[in-house]
Amino acid sequence: MVVKAxxxxxxIRDKHYEETKNLSAEEHIRYFEQKAEHxxxxxxxxxxxxxxxxxxxxxxxxxx
Numbered sequence: 001m002v003v004k005a006x007x008x009x010x011x012i013r014d015k016h017y018e019e020t021k022n023l024s025a026e027e028h029i030r031y032f033e034q035k036a037e038h039x040x041x042x043x044x045x046x047x048x049x050x051x052x053x054x055x056x057x058x059x060x061x062x063x064x
Contacts, residue, residue, distance in 0.1 A: 019031070
């Protein structure tokens with residue numbers, strides 16, 4: 001299990017290196033800002049979906 005995690009981390013680092021090796025410092029920063037923004041949007045979507053499901057369940061539970 002630990003070896004798989006290390007292999008996964010190495011693969012992610014290698015991918016990032018290949019995608020950014022020819023970028024200027026400014027482009028490199030922009031690259032990771034865009035990645036961070038994309039992740040943030042994904043998390044917000046997941047939280048909203050989770051919140052919506054919780055609200056639906058609460059509505060069903062509280063019906064008289």
